Amino acid sequence: MAYLTKSFVKPLKSALKYTASVIPSGARQNTFSNKRSTPRQASQSYSYFSTSYQESSYTSLMYASVPPPLLSRKFLNSQTHTIIRRSLHNCTPAQFQGTERTAKPHSSKPQKFLDTSCSIKPNPTTSHSIFDLFDKPFSTTRKTTMFSHGVSGIPKHQDKLVSNLTDGSYCSVNCGEDSFFRRHDSLGVADGVGGWRHPPHLEHVVINSALYSRKLMHYAYKELEKYDNVDNEKFYRYADVNPKQILQKSYDESLRDCALEGIIGSSTALVAVLRGDELRIANLGDCGIAVIRHNDIIFRNEEQQHSFNYPYQLGTGLFDLPTDAQAINVKVKRGDIIVMGSDGLFDNLFDDDILEEVRQLTHATRNGLRAEPQTISDALAWRAKGVSEDLNNINGSPFQCRASQEGIYHLGGKMDDITVLVAIVTESYDT
Structure with a gap:
């Protein structure tokens, strides 16, 4: 009864x-x-x-x-x-x-x-x-994946790591003209493009690619945050997130802010989102991302450039659009290591150099390989910094190789802001 x-x-x-x-x-x-x-x-x-x-x-x-x-x-x-x-x-x-x-x-x-x-x-x-x-739509707990992550950044003209803490105004962090964000399920990095010349007819505007890249990553973070808010309709579409759409929303909000504040600038951008066993990537420009499994690179993206040292970029002028971004989905497993960064990392370190650092800092255990993401990101940032300042580097650099292919003489690495994000795919139980 x-x-x-x-x-x-x-x-x-x-x-x-x-x-x-x-x-x-x-x-x-x-x-x-x-x-x-x-x-x-x-x-x-x-x-x-x-x-x-x-x-x-x-x-x-x-x-x-x-x-x-x-x-x-x-x-x-x-x-x-x-x-x-x-x-x-x-x-x-x-x-x-x-x-x-x-x-x-x-x-x-x-x-x-x-x-x-x-x-x-x-x-x-x-x-x-x-x-x-009562109906039981799903079990009490279910297995899912998330990131264990670390980040390191060294500005071009500094010899110390930047603080990876946000200041409260933005959900993103600046590293020189680079900006980045990190979450338990997503990563983002943007590289503000320098070399802007002030328009003579627009004296009231401010050229600030660093601020533009920061706004771009800030709004990408805020858009992804909506999928965690139970009061937002996107909470129920968590599995359907599209990083290319995230980039579009971020681009629209950044343009609105820049128009109100009188800011001009441009930036490359890369956003990676983890959903289950799938890593969804949207990349526009020359930022890089690699997936390492069992000490071997199983995926590496390609750069988008109009010409040598002229990458695709989002900005306040007549530049490229988020619809031009690469959209890539990569299947990942527990223990996979994601290495992501601005061109300051990938212009100075070859893929073999990155693998060498990862192997040295990865330890075999009974449950598989174990690594500390923060330790790996620090090591990669400092190694890239060393190559960028060594003008007599006999081993060369990726930037030097590409310059030679274009008939441009360049020796050593490339002086640039360096941002490195390292994330390890782990399993957790979602209640």
């Missing part, structure tokens, strides 16, 4: 008392027993049922164990009737069996009805509780 409403309980008690005093003992025993009844006993026990309640065989069977006084129209309104039908149909863990028989009804024509000897056979191997009445 756990499923009956409070308004149903009190009348039910009085009805049961009334039934015990009115129904003949033989009919009472026959109605609630598991034994077969004779046609005579069946007609006697059913004499209390009004002909107006002779419904379908299933409905008659359902009410076979309900005392007759409860079946009056005065007591059973439509809502209570529906509750009983739904409860008995959906919630009773038993099997009802009945046989059709003929008996002499009130009218002269023969009429079929279900035998009142209704046998209820509970399933002995299945236990039931009140919680079985």
